[in-house]
Every structure is written in structure tokens, then in C-alpha cells.
Amino acid sequence: MNPDDLKTILDALTHADVREFSLTTGSYALDLKRGPQAFAAPVMGGPAPTYAMPAPMPAYAPPMPAAPSAPAPATPAPSAPAAKPAETPKAEAPKADAKPAEAPKAASKGQPVKAPIVGTYYSASSPDAPAYVKVGDRVKSGQVLCIIEAMKLMNEIEAEMDGTIVEILVKNAEPVEYGQTLFMIE
Incomplete structure (x- = not known):
């Protein structure tokens, strides 16, 4: 059996509601079983290779509301352009604020204490307890x-x-990345 024949059989079974399939020819035996397990490599040393077919994947369907929503914004066209310019400066404003905020952090003196792992930062052992340290x-x-x-x-x-x-460069209950600076110690 050549690879094209095997591909044709697998394609046909993928689209059919068949759980098991066996094919035996004079020199080749093929057993296919479909279930929750992933595609398995052939079992060597037995009378014939056995393959497990993966369960069928659900087909992707694009969201249906996309088509009806396109005509709706076209009707109130005068208000839509007015809203977009108002949102654009707001989106740019935090970026401008974020850059100056990072500059003082980089300029502060001392040795950084960096997160050795990814996780959630907690300043105290419990919500009721006082913080381990403060500035x-x-x-x-x-x-x-911290924890x-x-x-x-x-x-x-x-x-x-x-x-x-x-x-202290992190707020309580905030996610932190590996290597992120948590504290500056002088």
C-alpha cells in the first residue's frame, strides 16, 4: 500500500462516522481505531502496523453577527467619526505617561530585587496582615x-x-514576570 492510498483512506474515514476500520490484503494488514487518543506511531514487530485515528476536530465557523453589525455602524456615520478621534488621544495619552514614569524608575539608585519566577505578587502573608516591607x-x-x-x-x-x-515597583496582587524588578534596595 502506498502513502497516497493510506491518505485517501484516512481522509474518507475522517469525514465518516466510523470508529474502527480493518483492511487486509495479501501482504499488508491495516487496523484503524478512532477515539480520544492522539495519532500513534505504527506498532512494530506484530503481524501488521496499527494506527489510531484522532477524533475529528470541530470545523471553524466565523461568527455570524459580523455581517449584521456592518450595516448598523454605517447608519449613524456622523457619530462614529466623532467617537474615534476622542478615543485616539486617550489611547496615546497613557503611552506618553508611561514613558516618563519608566524613566524615574530606571534613574533610581540602588540594587534591584528581581522576581525569580512568574506568578502573582503579594506584599503580605494574608489580606489582613501588614506588608512585609514598605518604602x-x-x-x-x-x-x-514579599510572596x-x-x-x-x-x-x-x-x-x-x-x-x-x-x-516598590509592584502593586499587591499584580502578576509579575521572571526577571521583573520588584524592589530597589540602597
Whole structure:
């Protein structure tokens, strides 16, 4: 059996509601079983290779509301252009604000304390508890600065040096990335 014949059989069975298929010729036997398992490699050493067909994937259908919504904005055309210019400056304003906000953070003195893992930053051990540290606190090496929750595990982040907390760059319950600066210690 050549690969084109096998592809034709697989295509036909993919579109049919067939769970098992067996084909035996003089020199070749083919057993196909369709189920929740993924496509498997042939089993060697047996009388004939066995393949498992993957379950059919649902076909993608584009959302139907797209066609009716196109005529609706065309009717109130005068109000739509007025709304777009109003939104554009608002979208640009945070970008302009974000750049100056990053500049002072980069200019602050001290050593950064970076997140060793991806997770959610917590400033205290519980919502009722006071924060581990705040700006101006003197910390010692090994002192817990915060907790990062990753996959339901609470990981204590400790200071690596003695110093004073100059800046806290993350808000409570905010997601953090690996290597993101959490604190500046001077």
C-alpha cells in the first residue's frame, strides 16, 4: 500500500462516522481505531502496523453577527467619526505617561530585587496582615520582602543584601514576570 492510498483512506474515514476500520490484503494488514487518543506511531514487530485515528476536530465557523453589525455602524456615520478621534488621544495619552514614569524608575539608585519566577505578587502573608516591607524600611539579608504565588505555591522572596527599601515597583496582587524588578534596595 502506498502513502497516497493510506491518505485517501484516512481522509474518507475522517469525514465518516466510523470508529474502527480493518483492511487486509495479501501482504499488508491495516487496523484503524478512532477515539480520544492522539495519532500513534505504527506498532512494530506484530503481524501488521496499527494506527489510531484522532477524533475529528470541530470545523471553524466565523461568527455570524459580523455581517449584521456592518450595516448598523454605517447608519449613524456622523457619530462614529466623532467617537474615534476622542478615543485616539486617550489611547496615546497613557503611552506618553508611561514613558516618563519608566524613566524615574530606571534613574533610581540602588540594587534591584528581581522576581525569580512568574506568578502573582503579594506584599503580605494574608489580606489582613501588614506588608512585609514598605518604602524606607531597613532590611537585612535573608529577610522576607514579599510572596510570589506560582501554581498555588507561596514562594517567599528574601533580601539578598542589607539595605533600605528605596522603591516598590509592584502593586499587591499584580502578576509579575521572571526577571521583573520588584524592589530597589540602597
